[in-house]
Amino acid sequence: MTQATIDRATFDELKQTAGADFVTELVDTFLVEAPRMLDELRRALAAKEADKFRRTAHSLKSNSSTFGALPLGALARELELSGMDPAKANDAKLDALAAEYSKVAAALTELKNA
Amino acid sequence: MRESSQSGARLLVVDDNKVNRLLLTRSLEQQGHSVATAENGRAALEMLRREPFDLLLLDIEMPEMDGFQVLEQLKGDLQLRDLPVIVTSSLEGVDNVVRCIELGAEDYLQKPVNPVLLRARIGASLEKKRLRDQQKVLLRRFAAPEVAQDLQASGFTLGGKRVEASVLFSDIRGFTPLAESQSPEETIELLNTYYTLMFSAISGHGGIVSLMIGDGLMAIFGAPLPVSEHRESAVRAALEMIELVDLFNLERAAAGKPEIRIGVGIASGEMVAGYAGTTDRATYTCIGDIVNLASRIEQHTKVARRSILIDVATREGIGERVPVEALGAVLLKGKTLPTEVFAVTIAEER
Numbered sequence: 001m002t003q004a005t006i007d008r009a010t011f012d013e014l015k016q017t018a019g020a021d022f023v024t025e026l027v028d029t030f031l032v033e034a035p036r037m038l039d040e041l042r043r044a045l046a047a048k049e050a051d052k053f054r055r056t057a058h059s060l061k062s063n064s065s066t067f068g069a070l071p072l073g074a075l076a077r078e079l080e081l082s083g084m085d086p087a088k089a090n091d092a093k094l095d096a097l098a099a100e101y102s103k104v105a106a107a108l109t110e111l112k113n114a
Numbered sequence: 115m116r117e118s119s120q121s122g123a124r125l126l127v128v129d130d131n132k133v134n135r136l137l138l139t140r141s142l143e144q145q146g147h148s149v150a151t152a153e154n155g156r157a158a159l160e161m162l163r164r165e166p167f168d169l170l171l172l173d174i175e176m177p178e179m180d181g182f183q184v185l186e187q188l189k190g191d192l193q194l195r196d197l198p199v200i201v202t203s204s205l206e207g208v209d210n211v212v213r214c215i216e217l218g219a220e221d222y223l224q225k226p227v228n229p230v231l232l233r234a235r236i237g238a239s240l241e242k243k244r245l246r247d248q249q250k251v252l253l254r255r256f257a258a259p260e261v262a263q264d265l266q267a268s269g270f271t272l273g274g275k276r277v278e279a280s281v282l283f284s285d286i287r288g289f290t291p292l293a294e295s296q297s298p299e300e301t302i303e304l305l306n307t308y309y310t311l312m313f314s315a316i317s318g319h320g321g322i323v324s325l326m327i328g329d330g331l332m333a334i335f336g337a338p339l340p341v342s343e344h345r346e347s348a349v350r351a352a353l354e355m356i357e358l359v360d361l362f363n364l365e366r367a368a369a370g371k372p373e374i375r376i377g378v379g380i381a382s383g384e385m386v387a388g389y390a391g392t393t394d395r396a397t398y399t400c401i402g403d404i405v406n407l408a409s410r411i412e413q414h415t416k417v418a419r420r421s422i423l424i425d426v427a428t429r430e431g432i433g434e435r436v437p438v439e440a441l442g443a444v445l446l447k448g449k450t451l452p453t454e455v456f457a458v459t460i461a462e463e464r
């Protein structure tokens with residue numbers, strides 16, 4: 001079974017408790033911050049900065065769960081816990097993460113305007 | 115002082131992630147709190163040391179200084195260690211959560227934070243803080259600030275330690291006939307003014323009042339916190355006490371009331387200072403021959419007709435900085451051997 005890019009129940013609850021206008025602002029912030037985090041992950045991996053890598057993956061995981069982006073969160077969590085083990089943290093994994101993020105960005109853009 | 119009620123508290127949110135900061139701030143503002151934010155532990159500590167907050171919401175994974183380091187710093191900071199901290203994180207592993215609690219965090223909330231749970235935890239934390247603040251105020255009211263500080267820093271244990279200190283006794287001469295000649299209400303008013311003046315003179319010179327009995331009091335200089343030149347400090351406090359009583363008498367004379375006179379006795383040396391009493395009710399005090407001696411010397415002020423009398427050890431501590439007159443060895447009440455006593459020179463008694 002494939003998981004939805006965005007878990008609607010989580011997103012709707014966020015919208016309900018925080019307010020639609022605020023969630024629009026929050027999504028916009030995420031759409032600015034997340035690409036930076038993806039870049040940071042590539043840079044930290046190349047520079048072998050394990051702390052930075054773990055922290056950034058952690059941050060992305062945390063934001064993913066806020067919006068209900070469960071598959072993206074799961075990928076970020078794997079990276080957070082990888083300890084930069086080349087088998088678990090590599091360019092292919094980061095490419096998969098970026099691809100999933102693109103789906104999330106599209107879905108969130110659509111949802112915030114809904 | 116700002117009251118920290120359940121709603122309308124001032125909170126600090128620390129998180130390196132902008133989305134998290136925005137979301138938490140939104141939640142808290144919706145609950146009626148005012149919120150400031152910091153992006154890492156170092157910035158948060160700077161803010162906490164600069165302005166008062168009622169509660170800290172702390173992320174753990176942060177650059178510069180992480181949440182664990184912030185908790186450690188807070189624990190070692192006398193001013194901040196009672197600040198309630200709720201950790202909000204998506205840490206992996208129970209041991210990390212345990213570490214937060216062991217480092218003094220009041221609570222741990224998994225991210226994304228559920229707003230209902232957040233409200234409940236914050237309410238409980240603020241209520242606990244309110245009770246703690248109340249206790250601190252009470253502690254200050256019923257104990258000298260130095261004792262309150264000592265209690266907060268080292269906790270309470272019965273028993274004492276040996277210290278070098280000076281003990282001062284004072285009482286109002288002829289207080290019983292005075293009290294009998296006026297209404298009890300007038301006597302209470304007199305005592306309140308008298309104690310206010312005496313406390314001010316004593317604490318102004320680094321001493322603490324450890325006992326008040328009727329019109330008499332006992333003060334300690336040099337414990338629980340060390341006072342440099344505790345002997346001279348005690349003597350200077352005594353001189354100020356006499357001065358303040360003189361001023362008070364001018365006011366009383368203007369109101370047609372009889373003047374009061376006090377006698378002060380001081381002795382210095384080694385004594386045992388600490389908390390005496392029971393685990394339920396105790397007082398900070400000093401015990402030893404020196405304390406007894408100070409009390410006897412104070413009683414002797416009536417016989418010698420001098421306001422301030424001191425023992426030889428106190429005399430040695432003030433050098434030539436305060437003029438004294440040797441009264442020779444006198445037999446104090448309750449002592450079998452004569453004791454050398456000195457009168458501190460006061461202009462009008464000379």
